[in-house]
Amino acid sequence: MSGPLRLSKEVKMALEAGRAVVALESTVIAHGLPYPINLEVARRMEAIIRQHKATPATIAVLDGQLRVGLTEAELEHLATAKTIRKVSQRDLPIVVARRGDGATTVAASITIAAWAGIQVFATGGIGGVHRSASFDISNDLPTLASTPVAVVCAGAKSILDLRATLEWLETAGVPVIGYGTDEFPAFYTRRSGLPVDVRIDTPEEAAAIIRAGRQMGLTRGTLIAAPVPAEAELPADRLDAAIASALAEAEARGIERNASTPFLLRWIARQTEGASLKANVALLENNAAIAAQIAVALAAP
Ligand code: PSU
Ligand code: MN
Numbered sequence: 001m002s003g004p005l006r007l008s009k010e011v012k013m014a015l016e017a018g019r020a021v022v023a024l025e026s027t028v029i030a031h032g033l034p035y036p037i038n039l040e041v042a043r044r045m046e047a048i049i050r051q052h053k054a055t056p057a058t059i060a061v062l063d064g065q066l067r068v069g070l071t072e073a074e075l076e077h078l079a080t081a082k083t084i085r086k087v088s089q090r091d092l093p094i095v096v097a098r099r100g101d102g103a104t105t106v107a108a109s110i111t112i113a114a115w116a117g118i119q120v121f122a123t124g125g126i127g128g129v130h131r132s133a134s135f136d137i138s139n140d141l142p143t144l145a146s147t148p149v150a151v152v153c154a155g156a157k158s159i160l161d162l163r164a165t166l167e168w169l170e171t172a173g174v175p176v177i178g179y180g181t182d183e184f185p186a187f188y189t190r191r192s193g194l195p196v197d198v199r200i201d202t203p204e205e206a207a208a209i210i211r212a213g214r215q216m217g218l219t220r221g222t223l224i225a226a227p228v229p230a231e232a233e234l235p236a237d238r239l240d241a242a243i244a245s246a247l248a249e250a251e252a253r254g255i256e257r258n259a260s261t262p263f264l265l266r267w268i269a270r271q272t273e274g275a276s277l278k279a280n281v282a283l284l285e286n287n288a289a290i291a292a293q294i295a296v297a298l299a300a301p
Contacts, residue, residue: 004096005115008069011057015117020054020295022288023068023113023121023149029058029075030084030103031262032124033280034269039079041281043072045122045288052292057118059109061087064099068116078103086258088139107143110151110221119210119298120150122291124284125187126223127261128156128165131247134256137168144221145172150210152291154283155185155192155225159243159264162192169223177209179226179290188234188268188279190227200224203290207297226290232282234275242271 007015014021024045029038046056058070060078067074078084087095087102089111095102104112106126113121127138144151156165166184169176176184178196186192200206210222227233246267250256255263268276 004064005066007116011055011069014055018299020299021057021118022049022054022291022295023118024056024058025106025109025123026058026060026078026103027086027105028124029078031086032265035079039076041284042075045284048285048288049292052289054292054295059104059112061095061102064096066112089143107139110147110149111143113149114147120291120295122152122287124154124280125156126153128160129168131161141168144174147221148219150222150224152224152287154187154228157187162194166194174220175222177224179224181227185225185227188239188276189236190233203293203297206294226287228279228283229286232279234279238272242268245271
């Protein structure tokens with residue numbers, strides 16, 4: 001890929017030297033969290049990655065360029081802009097052709113990360129198969145199936161159909177790894193009752209699986225799911241009530257398609273009086289640390 005791809009000097013140097021780099025998405029900044037928490041978390045995730053001796057590479061589309069590695073002012077722009085397009089893979093050619101700005105989802109971000117040569121990515125939760133019967137399946141799933149990037153997340157939110165999401169990944173051949181867990185985590189809570197393909201407990205084990213896939217020429221992504229830290233977990237009963245109310249409200253207001261995830265997240269934050277935000281922040285920081293350690297293990301000779 002050439003064209004509109006633009007790496008920051010820092011990211012370019014790290015990649016050329018074979019050092020560890022961790023890619024980050026920007027939809028969570030622009031649409032997933034309220035200001036000013038979004039900006040604080042974006043900065044903190046970058047700082048945590050640096051503490052672990054890796055280079056952060058936050059991804060977004062700015063003036064039609066696919067940007068990998070943002071300045072402080074650019075992070076602030078994404079965190080404060082009143083309207084910024086949520087860009088998944090199908091939106092990439094549109095926003096590039098129009099020289100627009102966009103906050104990239106997991107799908108768009110890992111697409112760009114792979115073009116840049118980055119192998120490890122951290123986020124909060126991936127999109128998945130929605131519960132409604134409206135055939136809403138996140139582009140994150142097919143893109144994971146065709147993009148050789150390891151995605152560290154806290155599972156997927158229980159606003160989704162987690163069983164169907166895992167079945168979809170199995171059909172597509174994407175390994176689902178539990179990091180310190182035998183169960184697929186459910187974002188705000190540590191457990192879903194659904195098993196992962198394998199449990200690992202160290203970054204080196206993750207690196208070994210990623211390397212083995214690469215050596216065999218497999219071109220799929222790897223999903224690495226780490227549960228939210230125990231002290232920030234939401235009580236399951238409170239969460240179930242908030243999710244039920246969010247889904248009912250979305251239905252009543254006719255909110256669907258790509259507006260669905262941001263709306264449900266806002267509604268749940270309101271219903272749980274910010275407890276969901278606390279969990280969201282804790283798991284994002286935890287995932288940044290784990291992703292950095294995996295990237296360092298992968299970069300080791
Ligand atoms: N999950 C979160 N917070 C988020 C998202 C997911 O906890 O902000 C964002 C991610 O960027 C993800 C996108 O890639 O939502 C999925 O949206 P959709 O379901 O429209 O594909
Ligand atoms: Mn969708």
